Structures are given as C-alpha cells and as structure tokens.
Amino acid sequence: MIIGTVGMMQAGEKPNIVVILADDMGYGELSCLNPEKGKIKTPALDQIASEGMVFTDGHSGSSVCTPTRYGLMTGRYAWRTKLQSGVLTGGESLIKADRLTVAKLLKGQGYDTAMIGKWHLGMLFDGKKESGKVAVGTKVSHGPIERGGFDVFHGFHHARQMSLWIDGQEVTKNLEPVEMLPMLTQAAVDYIDGRKGQEKPFFLYVPWNSPHSPVVPSKEWKGKSGLNAHADFVMQTDASYGQVVDALKRNGLYENTLVICSADNGTSAPTSKMKDLISKGHHPSADLRGSKADLWDGGHRVPFIVSWPGKVKAGTRSDALVCLTDVMATAADILDVNLPASEGVDSLSMLPALTGKKEGVRTNVVHHSVSGLFAIRDGEWKLLISPGSGGWTAPRPGAAAAKGEPMLQLYNMDKDLGEQNNLIESMPEKAKALRGLLDMQIERGRSTPGEAQKNDVPIKVEKISQVKKNKKKK
Secondary structure, X not given: OOOOOOOOOOOOOOOEEEEXXXXXXXXXXXXXXXXXXXXXXXXXXXXXXXXXEEEEEEEOOOOOHHHHHHXXXXXXXXXXXXXXXXXXXXXXXXXXXXXXXXXHHHHOOOOEEEEEEEOOOOEEEOOEOOOOOOOOOOEEEOOHXXXXXXXXXXXXXXXXXXXXXXXXXXXXXXXXXXXXXXXXXXXXXXXXXXXXXXXXXXXXXXXXXXXXXXXXXXXXXXXXXXXXXXXXXXXXXXXXXXXXXXXXXXXXOHXXXXXXXXEXXXXXXXXXXXXXXXXXXXXXXXXXXXXXXXXXXXXXXXOOEEEOOOOOOXXXXXXXXXXXXXXXXXXXXXXXXOOOOOOOOOOOOOHHHHOOOOOOOOOEEEEEOOOOOEEEEEOXXXXXXXXXXXXXXXXXXXXXXXXXXXXXXXXXXXXXXXXXXXXXXXXXXXXXXXXXXXXXXXXXXXXXXXXXXXXXXXXXXXXXXXXXXXXXXX
C-alpha cells in the first residue's frame, strides 16, 4: 500500500467510486483530447476533464471488449484465463466463483455495489447458454450478481443480445436496441438519486452499450454531429456521462466521489465508418495508429479521465502510464487494505499519479489483440510480437507476414507516437530485453511485485509460427 497519501481515510470518509465505461470509443473521439483532428463535440466529458485529471497515456487491458472488462473487474489480464483471443458470446462466466472482483473487495469494506450496463463476461439463462430468443421471466446466473459481487444489476449481456433487459437475475423486458442507452442512463441516474441521505458509500459501475454497434442514436440525436450516425451516437454517449455526473452533483455526492471515465478499447473502424469520418476531418484515433482490435495504440489507448474534488487537482494532465486493470489496486490503496497475494496480480495503484507524484507509478503494461497477439510497453519503448496491426487494421498479421514484413516491431513511443519507424533491426538488444520482461510476467503469473501465481492455462506468446505457415500456403 502507499502510506501517507489517502491512506489518511478516516471512518465515515470513504469515497464513493463511480466507473463509467464507453464501448468502442477511441482516444480521438473527445474534443478535449483531440482538438486539432476531432470534429465531434463532447461538452460533458470536456467539463469532467476540466474538473479533474486527464491521463494522456491511459490504456484498456485489451483491444476488445470481454478481456478489458475482465481486467477491470479482477485486476488481472484476461489472457491469463482460457480466453486467449476474441470475446465471449455467452456461456459460463470468465470470472471464477472464488475470484475477487472490485465489487467484492468494496463490499467487504462496507460499500453498496451496483452495476448498470453491459456485462459481457459470460451469462447463463435458465442454466444454459442462450440460443435464439430469450423469454421474459428467464432466470440469469453467472452474471454481475453471482460472479461480479454486485448487490444491484440492471442491463444486458452483450451487443448481439441488446433486445433483453435484465433486472438482478431475471429477464424482465424485451426492447429495441435504440432504447438501451436512454434506459441505462435513467437507471444510473435513478440509482444515484436514491443514494441521497444514505450513510454507506457506494460503488457504481456503468458500462454503456455505446457507441458500439448497433449504432442507434435516439431520434433527438440523429444528425446532431453533422458527420454520421456513429458521431451522433458518440455525442449521445457524452451526454449520458454528463447526466450521471450531474446526478452526483445534484444530490450533494460529487465532492466525495472518485469518478473514472474511460472506454473498453478504441473505435471500431467498420461500424464507425472510419474512412468516412476521416474524409470529413474527424480522426477517431487522433494521432495514434490503428483502431479497435489492434496492437497499435489506436486499439487500446483510450480516453481516461478521473475526477475527485479536493483530492485530484482540477484541470490537470498526466502522462503517467495507467491501465483499467488498475482500478482494483487503486480502490485498495484508497481504503488502505491489502489485497490477497493471488488477487489483483496485474493491478497497480493510480493513487500516486492522481495526487501528483512522479514516483510509485506504473512503468510497463502488456497489450493484447483480438487475435491473441502480444505487445509490451516499458517506459517509452514498445515491442509488438506480431507483424502488421496484430488485429483488424490492414495489414493484418497474416497478410503482413505474407508480404515479408518484420515479425517483430519496436517503437520509441516518445519520439514516434504514430508507430511508423520500426527500430527492430537497429536495436535487437532492446527488443530482447522487452521480450524477456514479457516472458517473466507471464511465467510468474503476475506483473506486480508479490508471490508468483499460476495462469489458468499455458500461455503461448507467439502465434507467429501459424502466421508463417499461412505465408507458405500462399
């Protein structure tokens, strides 16, 4: 634990914690982060940023949905589990019954806990993986109540199932996808309104469905951006962030609430019609290369804004390296509690950075793509153990290998944010050192100090051998 920062919490002073997560919203979508290449107006998030701290080097735990959510909930990289690539579409939860989550941790410290939004970590309906239409009245298990440790849940499982509304552990309503974001927003606001006058602190996790596909901005938001439907949906999502924070302020809760606003990965190029947006002057990844699913930073460097009046200085920016897996260790640090040796193994407290300190901050982070390929960042250096994007952006790994592109990529992120100048041939020793660091973190079952742990399955860093086979076939 970090002693002497906010380990100064006294009884009755525990802060509320609110984490709000957009779905497929890249770094360049916010006007406060991308003033020169951004054309979407995001006044709510801009305001939250002006009242708190903007992290310019904040990352999701993966470049796609499910693994990022697992990492946020458990403080553990999802590639340590059976999910080695892609996302879940249903079935048993990726979170094991005995795994500590942020909600369970905070519940043990006297918090009420609620989740309103998209789970996407495995869910069973009447004990089975969903198949076809799910009826109202169907019982839900392996969801946020049972595996997440939440007292309250309102929302849905994943994007292909956005016609269902779940309350607690039961499907209670069928709806149109366009109704989901307004319903989630209202449910979050209602929850906060219900906290007024209550003494217990609360943890509220709000993972939106937007601006992920189906891209369905409400009638009043259609055409607002002047760009396309995705941009309209980003604007509606921004307004939803604002409504949640306004509810905190209206109920006198904002001053004692740590608010984290971020996203699960970068913008989806296909569903956002990214080429169309860029042609109109809006760059969803700003100056970063790539987008959702990639190892390049456009896949996982995301908006990362933290507000905590009186603790986090308003209007500040930090270049500290942070990751969404860090929520667990940060919560533990704030409350001055120790995590068990086997929990939060990839979680480091953001508290030093939040309080303006340069020491005690994260120095490295592991990136993982939709294809199950790895990259590791250490300081200004980044090694991609993949040819091409590692994900969906051209050239994809197989195509890049077929063209004879390097199987490894090394970039200096301080000098080459756009990842254009591959230094692998001139600095092989640096690449070797980074690969060694990655191998060590995999072998020890953790990337943080502490007792070595076990991964759930054997981890294969390279699928490059398969890429080479594909190259030979061509």
